[in-house]
Amino acid sequence: MPAAFARCLESIEPRGRARHLSSALAGALLAGWAAWFFGGEVAVFRGSDAARVEASVVPRPLVAEAAGRVVTSGLVLGRSVAEGDVLLELDPTSARLQLAEEKARRDAVASALGSARLALRIEEELTNANVAVAAANARTASVQRDAAKSLLSLSDDELSRVRSLNDAALLPTLQRIEREMSHVERAASVAREAAAAQRAAAEIKAADRGGKARVQELEREIVDLDGRLELARALIARLEHDVDRHTVRAPASGVLGDVVPAPAGDYVTAAQRLGTVVPEGPLRVVAEFAAEGAAGVVRPGQPAVMRLDSAAAAGRAMVPLQVTSVAEVAREGRLRVELDGDRGALALVHGQTGVVEVEVARTSPVDLALRLAGQAYAGLSKPGAGPAEPQRGGER
Numbered sequence: 001m002p003a004a005f006a007r008c009l010e011s012i013e014p015r016g017r018a019r020h021l022s023s024a025l026a027g028a029l030l031a032g033w034a035a036w037f038f039g040g041e042v043a044v045f046r047g048s049d050a051a052r053v054e055a056s057v058v059p060r061p062l063v064a065e066a067a068g069r070v071v072t073s074g075l076v077l078g079r080s081v082a083e084g085d086v087l088l089e090l091d092p093t094s095a096r097l098q099l100a101e102e103k104a105r106r107d108a109v110a111s112a113l114g115s116a117r118l119a120l121r122i123e124e125e126l127t128n129a130n131v132a133v134a135a136a137n138a139r140t141a142s143v144q145r146d147a148a149k150s151l152l153s154l155s156d157d158e159l160s161r162v163r164s165l166n167d168a169a170l171l172p173t174l175q176r177i178e179r180e181m182s183h184v185e186r187a188a189s190v191a192r193e194a195a196a197a198q199r200a201a202a203e204i205k206a207a208d209r210g211g212k213a214r215v216q217e218l219e220r221e222i223v224d225l226d227g228r229l230e231l232a233r234a235l236i237a238r239l240e241h242d243v244d245r246h247t248v249r250a251p252a253s254g255v256l257g258d259v260v261p262a263p264a265g266d267y268v269t270a271a272q273r274l275g276t277v278v279p280e281g282p283l284r285v286v287a288e289f290a291a292e293g294a295a296g297v298v299r300p301g302q303p304a305v306m307r308l309d310s311a312a313a314a315g316r317a318m319v320p321l322q323v324t325s326v327a328e329v330a331r332e333g334r335l336r337v338e339l340d341g342d343r344g345a346l347a348l349v350h351g352q353t354g355v356v357e358v359e360v361a362r363t364s365p366v367d368l369a370l371r372l373a374g375q376a377y378a379g380l381s382k383p384g385a386g387p388a389e390p391q392r393g394g395e396r
Helices: 002-039 093-167 173-245 365-381
Strands: 042-047 050-055 060-063 068-073 086-090 247-249 254-259 273-279 283-290 303-308 318-326 334-340 353-363
Touching (some): 060 254, 086 273, 093 173, 334 353
Antiparallel strands (some): 050 283, 060 273, 086 247, 254 273
């Protein structure tokens, strides 16, 4: 009997020690969890509704400025292009024919304008010469008139002496008559020379006025031709622009991120979108948050991560980021937030989408649990409120 009781005690003692050890371990774990729950620290994240990877420089659209049939096309998805590279050429035959016609008209007008200017210069010189000749003739006529007057004055004196001698019977009557006839001829000569002088003066005015009239007519013709020439030049510039519009060039250096197939022979309409050039430069992440939960909470400098919708394409599921700017005004209930990250670590491509989670605070687990419990109770206490549905954005 004593031996059997001893064997029973030996079998019970190891089980009691194991139970005490388990209790101590459970107590330690509970104490550690309680210490973490009440004194630890966890991060609070605010999730976005949507996020997209974009180029820092706004992508530039490729748009056909004119309609026409495609001659050559260099629209290849992913092609690297430099600003000004020819990406598509449309048939500009009609515009080029109009341009050639207008250039021929411009050359004809320019030739006529040159001839008119030469004629103007010649006419001015001819007018000056005619006026000079008329002035010389007027001076000659004036001299001749003055000479005739002097001769007439001498004839008057001579006729007076002849008459005196004739009255004294010292000179024959016939000689007196001859002297009187000579005097009359000299008087007529004075009248002729005076009339010639007046005519010469009138010829000066006529030559001057006639030359000025022809000069003014040529000047009006030059002004008209000059206006036609400027109009032709403006039309040529417009037609050259029309010809250039048949060529689609890269608006900036970058990569063709989106193209519309347009092989040779296809017809392109004016203002048709042909693709997009993603300019060279760093990438950024643009996220949209619900304004009521992010305003005043999300701030520049806060760390964040982006969970990509296509993680396999990026090589990993999460990309570390940092908030760089936050919009001050919400639009349609959404707040725009821009983020950036380590250039060497970013494995992002323009156009990728996902969700951004921003670390907005750090708090203890108990505070976080009480806050979530309060939010859940407030949601359930609303009339007609059911169980909360999981959302893409929000706080966690």
